[in-house]
Amino acid sequence: MSENDGPILPFLNEKSLGTWVKSLEQFIDKSFEHYHTMVDTLSFPLEVKETKDEYLAYANLESYDQNQIQIEVLDRALKIIAYASETNRFTNDSTNISQYKQANKRVERLVPLPFSVKQEDVRATFGNGVLKIRVHKRKPSANLIEIQPETEE
Structure with missing residues (x-):
């Protein structure tokens, strides 16, 4: 037995190693496909734009x-959150027995902002299936503390 021989050498050769690597690549590719499908069902498309005076988010x-x-x-x-509840009724025509199925769905997205935001700076409208959010940019303000002269007591 040479020093390159090991206990797994009979089971692992160039051909089997190539097959194993190809299988691993296919597994990773399928995983990413499933990930994108899962993200699409747990989320929704969102576009964020910035103007001079505000941030705009379109969901x-x-x-x-x-x-x-x-x-x-x-x-x-x-944080944008959307809830949906769906109830379906299935009736067997021959037995006249009905079955109900209810599904609840919750999706959400976080819109990070580079500044602190207050509720009064946010406006939202909804039409044609698009939620439009406008966030007014506040000018940074300094909160200066007035310094008093020290008095001798």
């Missing part, structure tokens, strides 16, 4: 109604 929520959407104002971000 595609065409399968939701306005009353199913919430916007939370966080310190340096906005």
